[in-house]
Amino acid sequence: MVVDRDGRGVGEVVVAAVPADAAPGPLTPPKPAVMDQRNREFQPRVLVVGVGASVDFPNNDTVSHQVYSFSPAKRFQLPLYKGQLHPPVTFDKPGLVVLGCNIHDAMVGYIYVTDAPYFGITAPEGGLTLKDLRKGDYRLVIWGPYIADAPASLVRNVHIEADEPTTARVQLSLALRARPEPRPRRRDWEY
Amino acid sequence: MPSARRLLPWVLVFWTAGAAAQDRVTVSGDLDLRWVQASGVPAYLNGGLGLLRFDPDHEGIRLGRAFLAPNWRATDIVSVHAVIDAYDDYHSRNAVDLSEFYLDVRPYPTGPIRWRARLGAFFMPVSLENRGIGWTSVYLITPSAVNTWIGEEFRTIGAEVEARWLGASSGYLGEIAVVAAAYGWNDPAGVLLAERGFGLSDRPSTLFGGLGRPPIEFYHEIDRKPGYYGGLSWKHHDWLEVRALRYDNHADPGAETDAGGYAWRTRFYSLGASVEPSEHWTLIAQYLNGNTAVGPDGNQQFYMRFHADFALASYEWARERFTVRYDNFDTNQVSGFFFGPPSDETGHSWTFAWSHQHGEHWQFVAEWLRVASVFPPRIALAESAAQVESQFQLAARYRFRLAW
Numbered sequence: 001m002v003v004d005r006d007g008r009g010v011g012e013v014v015v016a017a018v019p020a021d022a023a024p025g026p027l028t029p030p031k032p033a034v035m036d037q038r039n040r041e042f043q044p045r046v047l048v049v050g051v052g053a054s055v056d057f058p059n060n061d062t063v064s065h066q067v068y069s070f071s072p073a074k075r076f077q078l079p080l081y082k083g084q085l086h087p088p089v090t091f092d093k094p095g096l097v098v099l100g101c102n103i104h105d106a107m108v109g110y111i112y113v114t115d116a117p118y119f120g121i122t123a124p125e126g127g128l129t130l131k132d133l134r135k136g137d138y139r140l141v142i143w144g145p146y147i148a149d150a151p152a153s154l155v156r157n158v159h160i161e162a163d164e165p166t167t168a169r170v171q172l173s174l175a176l177r178a179r180p181e182p183r184p185r186r187r188d189w190e191y
Numbered sequence: 192m193p194s195a196r197r198l199l200p201w202v203l204v205f206w207t208a209g210a211a212a213q214d215r216v217t218v219s220g221d222l223d224l225r226w227v228q229a230s231g232v233p234a235y236l237n238g239g240l241g242l243l244r245f246d247p248d249h250e251g252i253r254l255g256r257a258f259l260a261p262n263w264r265a266t267d268i269v270s271v272h273a274v275i276d277a278y279d280d281y282h283s284r285n286a287v288d289l290s291e292f293y294l295d296v297r298p299y300p301t302g303p304i305r306w307r308a309r310l311g312a313f314f315m316p317v318s319l320e321n322r323g324i325g326w327t328s329v330y331l332i333t334p335s336a337v338n339t340w341i342g343e344e345f346r347t348i349g350a351e352v353e354a355r356w357l358g359a360s361s362g363y364l365g366e367i368a369v370v371a372a373a374y375g376w377n378d379p380a381g382v383l384l385a386e387r388g389f390g391l392s393d394r395p396s397t398l399f400g401g402l403g404r405p406p407i408e409f410y411h412e413i414d415r416k417p418g419y420y421g422g423l424s425w426k427h428h429d430w431l432e433v434r435a436l437r438y439d440n441h442a443d444p445g446a447e448t449d450a451g452g453y454a455w456r457t458r459f460y461s462l463g464a465s466v467e468p469s470e471h472w473t474l475i476a477q478y479l480n481g482n483t484a485v486g487p488d489g490n491q492q493f494y495m496r497f498h499a500d501f502a503l504a505s506y507e508w509a510r511e512r513f514t515v516r517y518d519n520f521d522t523n524q525v526s527g528f529f530f531g532p533p534s535d536e537t538g539h540s541w542t543f544a545w546s547h548q549h550g551e552h553w554q555f556v557a558e559w560l561r562v563a564s565v566f567p568p569r570i571a572l573a574e575s576a577a578q579v580e581s582q583f584q585l586a587a588r589y590r591f592r593l594a595w
Contacts, residue, residue: 063594064214066267068299071360077299079267082214098360102268102299105366108359145364178364178428 001169002126002142004176009126012046013144016116017130020137020157030054032088035099035109037061042099042109044121046145051115054088066102073097073113096143110145135162140170148174215264216595219324223255223588231580232569235387236280236394238404240569242538242562243582244333244392254279255332255393255586258290260324270295272313274325276397288397290325291346303360307353312346312398312410315420316353316370317436319465319475320503326395330473330512331544332558332586333393335501336520337461337479342395343402344383344409345438349374349417365427370436372420378413378442381455381483381495388536388566389499389520413454414446432465438481445487457483459497473505486527493527495534510548517541518562531571538564556586 002013030050036043037059049055059065059082067078073095078086080103091097091113099109118138122128142154149172156168227250233239234246245253257277264270274291293311300306314326318338321328326342328334334342351372358365383402394402401408418440425433438461442454459481466474478500486492499520506513518540524533540562547555561581569576 063217064264066299070301070303075301080214080264100300100357100359102297105305105355105357108364145359145362178430 001128001167002122002144002172003169004172005174007171009122009124010144010147010172010176011122011124011126012044013122013126013128013142013147014046014048014112014114014119015122015128015130016048016112016114016119016141017133017138017158018116018141019134020139022136032056034058035111037065037067037101037107040101040104040107042107045108046110046112046121048112048114048119048121049091050117050119051094051113052090052092053113054090055111056084056088057086058084063103065104065107067099068102069097069099071095071097074111108145112143114141116141133160135160140168142170146176146178147172148177214594217262218593219260219262219591220258220593221324221327221588221590222257223586225253225255225587226585227251227253227582228584229580229582231582232572232574232578234392235383235390235403236392240387240566240572240574241578241580242388242390242392242564243560243580244394245582245584246580249280255584255588256325256327258325268296268298270297276325278394278397280394285397285400288400290395290397292398300357303357305355305357307355309347309351310349312348313351315341315345315347315351315372315436315438316422316424317341317434317438317461317463319432319434319463319477320501328393330475330503330505330514331516331542331546332556332584333391333542333560333582335477335503335516336389336391336499336518336538336540337477337501339390339392340384340479340499343390343392344380344396345377346396346398346410347372347374347420348376348398348410364429365425367426368424370420370422370424373417374419375415375417376410376412377418377440378446378454379407379409379411379452380440380442381457381485382407382453383409384483384497384522385455385485385493385495385524385534386568388522388534388564389497389538391518391540391542391560391562408452411448411452413448413452414443416441416443418442430467434461434463436461444484444492453485455483455485457481471506471508473503473507475501475503475505477501494525495522495527496525497522512544512546514544514546515542532567532576534566534568536564536566538562538566552589552591554586554588554590556584556588558582558584558586 002010030053032054034056064082073093074097094115097111101107118130120128140156227245229245232241234241259275293313296308321338353370355368420438422436439458442456444456446454461479463477480498482496484494501518503516522536542560544558563579565577567576
């Protein structure tokens with residue numbers, strides 16, 4: 001559970017559970033994922049995938065987009081398209097990949113590529129349940145685009161017993177950087 | 192540039208040629224019909240010195256504007272953009288004309304700085320109010336005095352380069368941009384401000400037409416010296432945007448054409464901010480201050496200072512938007528004796544607008560505007576220098592976007 005400094009849940013937060021006593025790495029082959037584009041937004045805005053995952057970028061918007069990233073974890077460009085024109089992109093290095101559209105500067109999306117075996121994204125109410133973790137000690141790594149707290153200050157160490165639910169509550173100490181839900185805009189008539 | 196008038200057919204050829212590709216060509220269009228009721232003196236467009244677009248002799252059903260805005264994505268990073276306008280108030284000039292025509296180059300960012308260049312004829316990036324296609328306001332029918340004037344007398348005919356720092360990659364939810372442009376063919380800019388002062392009108396000039404009777408044309412190169420502007424913009428999170436611009440057309444105020452057209456040395460700076468403090472509210476303010484001079488002796492023959500500002504509040508909910516704006520403006524002729532009564536204008540106005548979005552294509556807007564002003568040159572037209580003008584408009588706009 002991730003809550004802001006006033007105790008309200010924070011959605012779109014990546015939580016990754018890194019084993020403290022084992023080499024990191026996925027347990028199973030990474031699952032492919034989809035980063036959609038609708039209403040001049042990336043949907044979801046925040047995606048977390050395991051290292052080696054392939055991500056499809058369909059454009060289901062009414063207008064064409066040009067997706068790019070210049071993040072060190074993955075540099076790529078998808079020339080102007082609509083629909084399902086381009087093959088999936090493979091993310092083979094851990095790190096944060098910030099997505100943009102060369103036509104619509106306001107479009108920003110995030111793909112968090114992790115080598116942790118367990119990960120997920122919090123629901124709008126701030127909750128996330130990770131299942132089937134093996135017994136052991138873990139570091140919970142937390143990242144969100146609107147979180148102003150330093151990532152290191154949000155790391156939590158937890159101990160997991162087999163078949164025993166463990167909860168962790170992470171409260172942010174700084175205010176979020178922006179409203180989690182940007183206002184809807186009638187962008188179509190604007191430049 | 193009269194030969195450039197022949198460009199128009201080429202625009203049409205370009206955007207039909209690329210029609211096979213997916214979204215390579217788009218055409219946005221707007222047909223804007225009005226019902227108008229106005230009070231006050233004859234408008235400048237009709238030969239008077241009124242500040243509004245319409246007047247009591249030009250009321251009733253009117254064509255607000257009709258335009259097509261084709262956009263041709265020639266390559267992945269180069270597109271051609273045009274705005275083709277039609278108005279029904281051209282008395283002797285083109286019924287159809289261009290108001291923008293430019294090449295837009297946007298290379299893919301390879302780092303946090305994104306470069307963009309525009310080449311051709313386009314509006315300068317100064318307004319936070321007129322963000323719609325072809326200098327249309329998103330909030331009201333009639334733009335503020337500041338942005339009315341920019342739309343009337345200015346077009347960048349030249350090249351503009353922008354460097355924009357995209358904060359998202361560094362964890363900052365915002366952008367900072369620096370923009371600079373060099374241009375020509377805008378030497379007469381300033382003449383309308385001296386003749387009429389600031390006005391309130393959603394009738395921007397087109398590239399090959401003029402405004403007024405007889406029409407003044409704004410897009411001529413007279414002194415063969417380029418002008419420039421430089422600006423800064425800052426977007427912070429999703430609720431604050433600030434824009435600053437310094438403009439200087441660098442005209443030689445002594446230059447004139449054989450036909451009697453003068454170069455006006457016009458300089459100004461503009462500062463504006465837009466704040467969206469909550470889901471529904473938008474607050475915008477802009478301040479512009481500058482001066483203009485004409486005559487072979489530099490500042491001696493005619494020199495005028497000017498200033499205009501406005502504050503706007505807009506509330507949007509569901510398909511409705513309500514907007515109120517207060518405008519304040521003045522001009523002050525410091526020297527110059529050959530124009531009769533001095534061009535010293537003072538004025539302020541209130542504008543209220545309610546707009547309703549009906550489905551995908553229709554927008555209905557009701558706007559009421561009242562402006563009180565004092566402008567001594569009206570005495571030469573046997574009018575009182577002080578006037579109160581008002582204008583009520585109902586607009587029905589049909590808007591569409593086609594893509595190939």
